[in-house]
Amino acid sequence: MAVITAAPATRTTGLGPSTLQITYRTLLRYLRTPQLIVLGTIQGAMFLLIFRYVFGGAIPIDGGLPYVDFLVPGFITTGVLFTGMNAASGAAEDLQQGFVDRLRSLPVPRICFLTGRAIADTAWNTWGLVVTAAIGFAVGFRIHGSAADALAAFGLCVVFGFAFEWLFIWLGLMAGTPQAAQGMALLVFPFTFVSSAYIPVSSMPGWLQAFAAHQPITYMVDAVRSLTLGPAGESLIGHPTGYLVGVSLLWALGFVVVFMPLAALKYQHS
Numbered sequence: 001m002a003v004i005t006a007a008p009a010t011r012t013t014g015l016g017p018s019t020l021q022i023t024y025r026t027l028l029r030y031l032r033t034p035q036l037i038v039l040g041t042i043q044g045a046m047f048l049l050i051f052r053y054v055f056g057g058a059i060p061i062d063g064g065l066p067y068v069d070f071l072v073p074g075f076i077t078t079g080v081l082f083t084g085m086n087a088a089s090g091a092a093e094d095l096q097q098g099f100v101d102r103l104r105s106l107p108v109p110r111i112c113f114l115t116g117r118a119i120a121d122t123a124w125n126t127w128g129l130v131v132t133a134a135i136g137f138a139v140g141f142r143i144h145g146s147a148a149d150a151l152a153a154f155g156l157c158v159v160f161g162f163a164f165e166w167l168f169i170w171l172g173l174m175a176g177t178p179q180a181a182q183g184m185a186l187l188v189f190p191f192t193f194v195s196s197a198y199i200p201v202s203s204m205p206g207w208l209q210a211f212a213a214h215q216p217i218t219y220m221v222d223a224v225r226s227l228t229l230g231p232a233g234e235s236l237i238g239h240p241t242g243y244l245v246g247v248s249l250l251w252a253l254g255f256v257v258v259f260m261p262l263a264a265l266k267y268q269h270s
Contacts, residue, residue, distance in 0.1 A: 069141055076157060083161070129161070
C-alpha cells in the first residue's frame, strides 16, 4: 500500500523581517561604495559655496535677512531630492541585475523590496541632511527659532525625503536601466529652481510666480524656513508656520498615496 506524504508547507517570512533584510542589504551596498559618500559630500558643499559666495551678493532678501539664512533651509530641503535620485538608479539596477527575480523566488512578501528600499534610502537621505546642515553652519547659517523648532524642521525634511523616495523608486522601475533612471530623475531638477528654495518667488516674472508659489517644493521649503528663522521667517513668507507645515505635510502624504501604489503596480508587472 503506497503511502502518500504531504509536502511540507512553505513558510513565508513576515513583512517586517523581510523589509529589514532589504534595508540592511541596500545600506550595505551604499557603504561599500565610498564614492557615493565622498562625491555626494563634495558636490553638496560645492553647490552651497557657489550659491553662498558667488550668487549670494546679487540676491537681496526683504527685511534685511542675510542671504545665507535664507538659502540654507532651502538648500537642505531640496537636498533630499538630489540625494533621493540614488533610489531611482538603485531600483533600476536591482531590476536589471536580477536581484528582483531572485527575490521573487523566495518565500517573502513581494512588497518588501519597495518598503526596504524606501526605508534604506530615507536613512541615506537623513545622513545627507546631517552633512548638508553641518556645511550650512560652517558657511554662516544660524538658527533664529527654538531648538524644538529646528528639530521639527529636520524631521520635516526626513518626511519629505521618504515621500519623494516613492516617486524615485517608481521612476527607477519605469526606466529599467540605471542610466535611463538617472535621466528621468533629473526631471525634478528644474522644480527646485522654480521654487522659493534659492531666490524669493517675488523676484520671478509674474506669469511664473503663480506656479512657483503653489508647487509642493515651495511649501516644503517655506515650512522649514519658517521653523528655522522664527518670527523673521513668518514675516518674510507671509503665512503662519502651522499653515505651512500642514500644507507641506499634505503634499508629502499626497506623494506617498499616489506613487506608492504606482510603484507597487509597476513592480508586480516588471
